[in-house]
Amino acid sequence: MITHIVLFKLKDRSPESVAQTVQVLRNMEGKIEVLRSIEVGTDVLHSERSYDIALVTRFDSMEALGEYQVHPEHKKVIAHMSEVRESSVSVDYES
Numbered sequence: 001m002i003t004h005i006v007l008f009k010l011k012d013r014s015p016e017s018v019a020q021t022v023q024v025l026r027n028m029e030g031k032i033e034v035l036r037s038i039e040v041g042t043d044v045l046h047s048e049r050s051y052d053i054a055l056v057t058r059f060d061s062m063e064a065l066g067e068y069q070v071h072p073e074h075k076k077v078i079a080h081m082s083e084v085r086e087s088s089v090s091v092d093y094e095s
Helices: 015-026 062-070 072-084
Strands: 002-010 037-042 053-059 085-094
Touching (some): 002 015, 015 037, 062 072
Antiparallel strands (some): 002 053, 002 085, 037 053
């Protein structure tokens, strides 16, 4: 199992902007065959070092993660995130 975690810091950190982006991320659920699970959470601490949104996705293999990266639904998300994100960090691990 491959777990892919991405943290996003948005340019506009208003509740409305965060909620819209959360919906864009959650919209991938059920539309990408290789995506085994998806979890999207928003920051509740709001500290200086906090990121706004966490995306946790799981895949059966590295190959499946690669298919996800180029899937048309994921490409729509990438386009949105390119517009709204200030920064992001990620980690991928095998379990």
